[in-house]
Amino acid sequence: MNAPVHAKLASQLPFYQPVADECTVFETAWRQQLPVLIKGPTGCGKTRFVAHMAAKLGLPLFTVSCHDDLSAADLVGRHLIAGGDTRWCDGPLTRAVREGGICYLDEVVEARKDTTVVLHPLTDDRRILPIERTGEELQAPPGFMLVVSYNPGYQHVLKTLKPSTRQRFVALSFDFPLPEVERAVVQHEGGVDERLAAQLVTLAGQIRRLTGYDLDEAVSTRLLVYCAKLIASGMAVRLACRTALVEPLSDEADTLAALMAVVDTQFGH
Amino acid sequence: MNAPVHAKLASQLPFYQPVADECTVFETAWRQQLPVLIKGPTGCGKTRFVAHMAAKLGLPLFTVSCHDDLSAADLVGRHLIAGGDTRWCDGPLTRAVREGGICYLDEVVEARKDTTVVLHPLTDDRRILPIERTGEELQAPPGFMLVVSYNPGYQHVLKTLKPSTRQRFVALSFDFPLPEVERAVVQHEGGVDERLAAQLVTLAGQIRRLTGYDLDEAVSTRLLVYCAKLIASGMAVRLACRTALVEPLSDEADTLAALMAVVDTQFGH
Amino acid sequence: MNAPVHAKLASQLPFYQPVADECTVFETAWRQQLPVLIKGPTGCGKTRFVAHMAAKLGLPLFTVSCHDDLSAADLVGRHLIAGGDTRWCDGPLTRAVREGGICYLDEVVEARKDTTVVLHPLTDDRRILPIERTGEELQAPPGFMLVVSYNPGYQHVLKTLKPSTRQRFVALSFDFPLPEVERAVVQHEGGVDERLAAQLVTLAGQIRRLTGYDLDEAVSTRLLVYCAKLIASGMAVRLACRTALVEPLSDEADTLAALMAVVDTQFGH
């Protein structure tokens, strides 16, 4: 128990293709002990970027996928009963503070409000984590960094970050990578040649420019990699595109037909 | 305890009549370690298809019917108290990961949000399942596959799959089978002769084309099989159709009358 | 404990006056191992019919009145602590499966969604009941039958049976019995002579045809029997009608006056 949950030491550096100056900004914020907010669409590489930076800076990384039922105790820790005895068990936030690592809250707007309030004393100049249940008050070491992310393009009627939380972070805005960058990612991760990777990235650009259809979100780099993998394993290109790029985006017959038309334009028919 | 809950080893291959290339797509996705999303109407054979593929690939299958109150602990596991002692009890998702089988979440949009978030680290390139309560982090073996399904035709105002979840899957779209396929299913499962099975499938097609009536969903292949069984056991055709094909579809007098008119056109009166 | 809760063996056959071919349909569905959905208004005899059929087929009957707070555990069972020890206690659904009897869920639309999902593996060709808490998976014996009922005339804004649940059943539609049948019931159960029973049934027909008044539901056969009992014990006819047929139907002065006018037309004044 208390074994490494989400923590990964930087034994090897995860592949990450920088887009702009995001690595510099992240590292400067870390050196200045400022918390970072990352904004960007689904599947554009936010999680991969944080893993890359943690490895580069040699810091343990504790990742938490936020959701409606995530409570403050899930972050900070709780008493567990084991063998008739009660033992305190640190949560991922507490472990990141103790070990001086990065705590990364993915999709932070999904979390309950009481969860985000726990972050306040860690995000001003005090940099403390009070643990009310044990009476401890941890002073975060210089290495500790708090990173949160969310997707501004996906509208949440009731879920936003309160200004009083939001103004505690410096912010980085991510978008889909530039074509040459995305091509390199698809080629490297999907196991296809440069030409097919370029064709898939061109196709993605055409789909992302489609307007007037009921698309909650445009096709992600992750789906491009999925598509490349299917093709690399022998599936016909058109079927792979339908399976990995078209069907995951919509349930509307009109939208699906429009997306397949774009596919057929790109790859002939 | 910890006995096989939903798991069935592939001792015999469940009957499944392929419609298109769904078996190839499923198997390719499994080999490429990609999760699969199956979309399709009620009773069109999604569950049967997954059972068939699990048997064909020789994988244990863990099926979970999702609902409002399904929590992450129901999937991952929980500590149970037995005889004054606390023991950890794996949930179906954890068991599928440990045993390298298929975990199938039926009607995944019905589940609570915190349930779907648990799936995220299993559906990107990490393929891990962190079990926070025990401090374990399971690395999914190559055989493990996650499959989810839902019915896009039945509208849920508040229940949709978040794009950040949805874009983690390759997707297959199911529909009612082609007439010759459906006829074979009705004949095989319902125990009637080819001619009656063909008549029932024709009738189903006519009902499915009915518009302007308050029908939440069209008649399913399952109901056709029910109807065939009632006729095979000696019930009059018209009564069997009313009982198995008409009354289950609606409570509105007008709709019921219109449906019976279709029945009477098909089978004389 | 674990004593028969709702289960009644068919020592004597409860009185039931068939209306159409509902007994045949029910018995055929039972022989074909198909689940049955019964639709019909309040007090028309659905519960009595199921009790009659259970007795006729020699099956134990487990009745559950569904409501908002009925959980899956209420159906399947739970661990109870008794004398410092934990014992598993089967719920009525599990008992019906183990003993090969009928489990009857009355007003099933009132139940929570997670309750109805528990029924799914019992209503397709698998006919299994997984009990996650104990790790058991019960295979339903041939005698087991699932019966559910609800009242389509009473509108529930938020409560309907999901198509994916509904299409798992063959369905029977009940209505108030034909006059001669209802007269026999009122005479037999209410203890009045044939003429008075006939007059009460005529009155009920007139009330059921009243339109333009705020009546949630028409007068039931059960209320006719109540009225007959009050008269049989010496109460004046008009007072008995007001007490058993009029006041239970509405709180609106206009509606009550209209109903009493119908009474006075039938029985003079």
Added chain:
Amino acid sequence: MNAPVHAKLASQLPFYQPVADECTVFETAWRQQLPVLIKGPTGCGKTRFVAHMAAKLGLPLFTVSCHDDLSAADLVGRHLIAGGDTRWCDGPLTRAVREGGICYLDEVVEARKDTTVVLHPLTDDRRILPIERTGEELQAPPGFMLVVSYNPGYQHVLKTLKPSTRQRFVALSFDFPLPEVERAVVQHEGGVDERLAAQLVTLAGQIRRLTGYDLDEAVSTRLLVYCAKLIASGMAVRLACRTALVEPLSDEADTLAALMAVVDTQFGH
């Protein structure tokens, strides 16, 4: 423990002034083993009437004031832990069934739905109370009677009795008593002379006929008795009327002034 909670044996007969044939109807329903629903405004004597009838019939009376958080266990009973031991403790409904008395649910529409469903098997011809937690099934003795009441004049947007519950009862409608009856009650309970009691009843009639003002409910007989008591103990009539008849009815200045004008007209100024 398990001592008489709400139960009162009929050692003395509580004062009750009959209005019409309500005593006869109640007694007939009891002899015929039919449940009774009492409708009527606040403070018109419903609770007193039931107490009177219980005493007259020599039955123990178990009264439950219903509310939002009343659960089925509050009626049926629960296991309590005492001295390290678990003991079953009957609720008031179970005690009424065991002892063959009256269980009276006051303001039944306020109760949660799962509470009213518990009443169903007791209100049809089975007259049983299944206690799922202990595995018992009680057969109600002939003396047992279920009585429920509510106030149809006070509008509940979300709270009504379901038709399937409502049609299980014969019903009695109460209103404020006739002037001569109400005068006798005020004189007897309030300790004033006949003339003053008559004046108060006349005043109540005038207030009850006030229309066009924001009055949720008219003045009750109970408030008339309060007013009489204040006068009997020496308070000035006008101040007593303001305190007991006017201020309890409204918070609106216009309404209060209109009510005081009625008081001043009756008692001079």
Added chain:
Amino acid sequence: MNAPVHAKLASQLPFYQPVADECTVFETAWRQQLPVLIKGPTGCGKTRFVAHMAAKLGLPLFTVSCHDDLSAADLVGRHLIAGGDTRWCDGPLTRAVREGGICYLDEVVEARKDTTVVLHPLTDDRRILPIERTGEELQAPPGFMLVVSYNPGYQHVLKTLKPSTRQRFVALSFDFPLPEVERAVVQHEGGVDERLAAQLVTLAGQIRRLTGYDLDEAVSTRLLVYCAKLIASGMAVRLACRTALVEPLSDEADTLAALMAVVDTQFGH
């Protein structure tokens, strides 16, 4: 434990300046064993009045501030586990009944519905408190009195006292005291001279007559006392008025400016 919680014996009489005949009405209601409802704006002295009357009548006083999460058990009592043993612990209502004192529920409309239903058997002629968990039924002694209060001027969309609860009380309406009374209170409690107290009361009157501004509630006597205390300790009059009379009333710039203009008119500038 079970030490006096809110109970204060009347060792000294708290200062209270009567406004009208409220002391007489309260005492008469207490002698007649009638419960009292006090209506009035925030900070007008309701709590002080009840404390004064309890001391004058020599009764212990149990005060409960009501809120959304106040449950019936908070009033009646609960079993607590201490040292491995379970002990019953009376709540403030039960203690008031046992000791024959006053139980005062402040802002009773804020309480949950099940809380107010607990009061019903104590507020009719039975005057009993059934304690279901222990099986006790307490008969309230003559000294016991129930007092509830609320603020009719502050609108609650969903929170009102049900007529069936409200009509169980005689009612007293409070308002801000007359100028000469309020002046005496401000002088006595705030520690300022008569002239300044009179000026503050005049200012309060002007603020209370302000219309057309977004003021939830007018300035209370309590805030006047606060202002007097700040001035008495040396703060400039204008700053004291801004701090104690203006800023607590609103957050709107226009309203604050209008209030300060009234201050400057009264005290020059």
Added chain:
Amino acid sequence: MNAPVHAKLASQLPFYQPVADECTVFETAWRQQLPVLIKGPTGCGKTRFVAHMAAKLGLPLFTVSCHDDLSAADLVGRHLIAGGDTRWCDGPLTRAVREGGICYLDEVVEARKDTTVVLHPLTDDRRILPIERTGEELQAPPGFMLVVSYNPGYQHVLKTLKPSTRQRFVALSFDFPLPEVERAVVQHEGGVDERLAAQLVTLAGQIRRLTGYDLDEAVSTRLLVYCAKLIASGMAVRLACRTALVEPLSDEADTLAALMAVVDTQFGH
């Protein structure tokens, strides 16, 4: 356990630059034993001010960040089970009362209603804290002070302070500091020279005057300090402004472009 949670003794005085007479008002309120309400926008220095005053007055400070799930027990304390034994554990409010310090509730409008009701007996002339679970009633010593804060500019549809709570406090209104004050803060905390600090403050003023854009809240002094820190550690001014002043304020492309235009006007391009 029971170790200092949020309490900090005034070993060193935190830097605070007074804006007006807020220090005098605070100290006078503390000497007069009056509770204080602080209103003001996010990041304007409310928390820092309270820390400064606590240190100046030599009082321990207990800070609580309020949120939706903060219960009264979180403030007052609870019984914890440790080593099989139950021990009472004071909450921060109780500790502040016992030790005669300041209890500061940050963003008090976010707390549940039952939390604020707990404060009532501490905020009138009684100055008591009843602890119902232990039967204690604490009399607050002269040093104890209650301070609450909230942000009136950020609109809460459902969350406001009830007038009955609000009128228990004297109130201080904070705004962003005057330019010369803010410049000193940015220079001191951000580690930049006077000229750059002045430029950043001028820029903040321009951003705060922007109207017609979707800005929930204007840029705070805290973000200015963040920006200064990034520049001081070598980041280009424009990138630092984008990271610390622009991206944290909005997700709208139009708004972000308008903000960057203001940045470019200030710092050339």
